Amino acid sequence: MGVDSRRIEEAVFRALMLVSLSLVLGCLVLILVVIFAKGLPSLNLGMLIQIPKGGYYLGKEGGILNAILGSVYLAVAATLVAFCLALPVALYINIYTRRESLLAQLVRFSMDILWGIPSIVYGAFGFIVMIALGLRASLGAAIIAVSLFELPIMVRAMDEVLRLVPRDIEEAAYSLGATRLETAFRVVVRQALPGLLTAVLVAFGRGIGDTAAVLFTAGFTDRIPTSLSQPAATLPLAIFFQLGTPFPEVQGRAYASAAVLTCIVLAVSLLSRCFAGRYARHAVR
Amino acid sequence: MNRSHLQLRNLNVFYGERQVLRDVSLDIPDHQITAVIGPSGCGKTTLLRSLNRLLETGDGARVTGQILVDGEDIYAPRSEVTHIRRKMGLLSQKPQVLPMSIYENVAFGPRIHGQRRRKALDRIVEHYLRLAGLWDEVYDRLSSAASSLSIGQQQRLCLARGLAVEPEIILGDEPTSALDPMASQHVERRLCELKKDYTIVIVTHILRQARRIADHVVFLYLGEVIEEGPMREVFASPRHDLTRRYMQGEIS
Numbered sequence: 001m002g003v004d005s006r007r008i009e010e011a012v013f014r015a016l017m018l019v020s021l022s023l024v025l026g027c028l029v030l031i032l033v034v035i036f037a038k039g040l041p042s043l044n045l046g047m048l049i050q051i052p053k054g055g056y057y058l059g060k061e062g063g064i065l066n067a068i069l070g071s072v073y074l075a076v077a078a079t080l081v082a083f084c085l086a087l088p089v090a091l092y093i094n095i096y097t098r099r100e101s102l103l104a105q106l107v108r109f110s111m112d113i114l115w116g117i118p119s120i121v122y123g124a125f126g127f128i129v130m131i132a133l134g135l136r137a138s139l140g141a142a143i144i145a146v147s148l149f150e151l152p153i154m155v156r157a158m159d160e161v162l163r164l165v166p167r168d169i170e171e172a173a174y175s176l177g178a179t180r181l182e183t184a185f186r187v188v189v190r191q192a193l194p195g196l197l198t199a200v201l202v203a204f205g206r207g208i209g210d211t212a213a214v215l216f217t218a219g220f221t222d223r224i225p226t227s228l229s230q231p232a233a234t235l236p237l238a239i240f241f242q243l244g245t246p247f248p249e250v251q252g253r254a255y256a257s258a259a260v261l262t263c264i265v266l267a268v269s270l271l272s273r274c275f276a277g278r279y280a281r282h283a284v285r
Numbered sequence: 286m287n288r289s290h291l292q293l294r295n296l297n298v299f300y301g302e303r304q305v306l307r308d309v310s311l312d313i314p315d316h317q318i319t320a321v322i323g324p325s326g327c328g329k330t331t332l333l334r335s336l337n338r339l340l341e342t343g344d345g346a347r348v349t350g351q352i353l354v355d356g357e358d359i360y361a362p363r364s365e366v367t368h369i370r371r372k373m374g375l376l377s378q379k380p381q382v383l384p385m386s387i388y389e390n391v392a393f394g395p396r397i398h399g400q401r402r403r404k405a406l407d408r409i410v411e412h413y414l415r416l417a418g419l420w421d422e423v424y425d426r427l428s429s430a431a432s433s434l435s436i437g438q439q440q441r442l443c444l445a446r447g448l449a450v451e452p453e454i455i456l457g458d459e460p461t462s463a464l465d466p467m468a469s470q471h472v473e474r475r476l477c478e479l480k481k482d483y484t485i486v487i488v489t490h491i492l493r494q495a496r497r498i499a500d501h502v503v504f505l506y507l508g509e510v511i512e513e514g515p516m517r518e519v520f521a522s523p524r525h526d527l528t529r530r531y532m533q534g535e536i537s
Contacts, residue, residue, distance in 0.1 A: 098345065168381040172443070174342055176394040176450055177371030186393070191384040282430045283384045 035262060039255030047256060052222045059247045064257050066224050067238035072264065073139060073225065074218065074234055075208035078146035082154050082207075083200055085147075090158035091184045095170065099163060108159060114152035120212035122149040127216040137219030140228035145217045149210060150203040157202055161195030162188065169284060191283055194276040201272055205265050211236035235261045289315050291336070291454055291484060296350035298331055298340065298508075305331045307508045309350070313454075313501075318476060318485045320499035320516070322492065324536055328508040329488040333458050336486065337373040338366050354454075371398065374447025376460035376472075376487075380439035382431035383446075387423050390431045390442055394450035409449055417445035418475055437468025444475060455479065457487035461494065473498050492532060496520055504528045506536075 050063030093104035126145025135141045165188050173183040189196065211234075219231025220241070235257055242254035291313040298306040305328045313319050321329050331340065338359060340346040351358045359369045371394075383390050391410045392400075400406060410427070414420040419441040423434070431442055440460065447455065457476070461469035476485055477498055489495055495502055496516065503513040504525075512525045523529045530536050 166381070168377060168379065169383065171339055171342060172375075172377070172381040172383060173393075175337055175339060175370050175373070175375035176397070176446065177367040178393075178397050179367055182397050186397070187383055282386060282389075282432070284382055284432045 035255055035258045038252060039259040042249065042252035043256035043259060047253065051224060057241060057245055057250060059249050064238050066222055067233040067235045067257065068260060069224050070232035071208055071235040074142050074146060074232060075204055077143045078150055078207050079200060079204045081143060081147035082150040082203055086151055086154035086158055089155050090162055093159065094162040095180055095184045095188060111152040111155045115156060119149050119210050123213040123216050126213065130217055137217055137231050138229050139218065139225045139232040142214045142218035142232060145213045146207045146210065149213045150207045153206055154199050154203040157199030158196055161192045161199060165191050194280045197272050197276040201269055204268060208265060209236060209261065211240060289313055290355045292353040294351040294353065296335060296352060298335055299347040305508050309510050311503060311510065311513065313484060313486055315484050316480055317500035318480050318487065318498050319501040319503060320495035321486065321488045321503045321505055322495050323505035324531065325490060327505045329505055330458055332505065333456050333486065333488050336456055337370045337375060371450050372452050373454040373456050374452040376440065376443055376447065376457040378459045379463045380436060380443045382439050382442060385431065386428045387431050387442060388427040390446050391449050394446060398450060413445040413449045416448055417441045418471060419445060437464050437471060440464055440472055453484060455483050455485045459488055459490065504531065
């Protein structure tokens, strides 16, 4: 009897897990199907290489190159800024202090809170900073807002990865006379590189897809920004505005824009995975 | 007797309230293998880790007393920890290679200490891999990952890596406990060959190993040095009752 009940238990939980898994995968597939089914018919080369001409949002000629480039500029720059802040924080709480020290716990706790704050708040905060700095809605202001929004995501993801690096590896480096800095950058980062890259990617994905943080800060324009002080269009906002029109063909373009955004995220993920794989071959298992 | 270049004076180590080492004073003989023996939890590893100040990287241990290397107190506020660690190569229980190639593992130490010339590094890598008895097995795949080596080879790689920073002292924390008998023998033989140039301290819980390779034995029990002396004397006629009982397997 005992054996039977255990087998049933096993089967039931296995089934439950498969149900969850298929739900999650199902949602993903459904989203992709909707985006591509509705978007592909409206997608054409002109859309990718032109900026909006007059009346684009009323269904006339033009494209979304301004939003594509705006999003790429914004997300790349914001991710870079966030990276430059997140890596030192994550390394500090894992290498320079004890991993479970009060400071490290405090940092983790505050990052968790920051993570939970809705991006519209970052948008509002970025807006205030922008005003205080005397800026107008611009690419630069949006970069500030989005990098702040990405920061906690990146720190926590990096922290989780760095915590998995065996203490023994660190000690091996110390016992050779390495300083903490040498240990951090030449040994620990190397060991954790694939995971760190994933952390950057996750943050990049959130950053490029976020709408609310850029709502007040980026401005919106039909032109391609050529400096940080100019306003910039982004894909999420382009999607938002296009979906909001009453014209079916413009709504179709919104889905096409969503497809473009999805493809960018996908391409960046794939590329960096190949990249990480090449550097991971020396990692100690 | 000459002043040995590794001396411990009234060393106490605390983890919070718990005292792990009590008033340890030792002169580690130069160019010999000193084996620290004793039951698990007696502070052997703590003793070893206090020697190169690895204790302080971990979990808030507090150290009082002195450890003198060439007469210099390594716990003095002015002493440079990277410099101290450089004087001592550490072999850990489980070989821990760095996440890089075989070549880079050995070159890591010399590199961080300022050796940048490729030719010199090539020579160093070859020299120490030979010294650790690994060269013949790896010379044709120096650029492959160190983690691709067998565990016994990894331990010898760690030995080569440790030697490459030109330490004076080699510390071994049960350096053969993760290895199979053949690989252990290999490492033991290396240590015996190396003692003419280095002062070696190993921690071991294998009495036969201490008997095979040690010249000097320190018996540690509950954080205190119960007995120390030349290996033959200690093994043949232990002065202390606890030592005898430990050797007969009554305490473990």
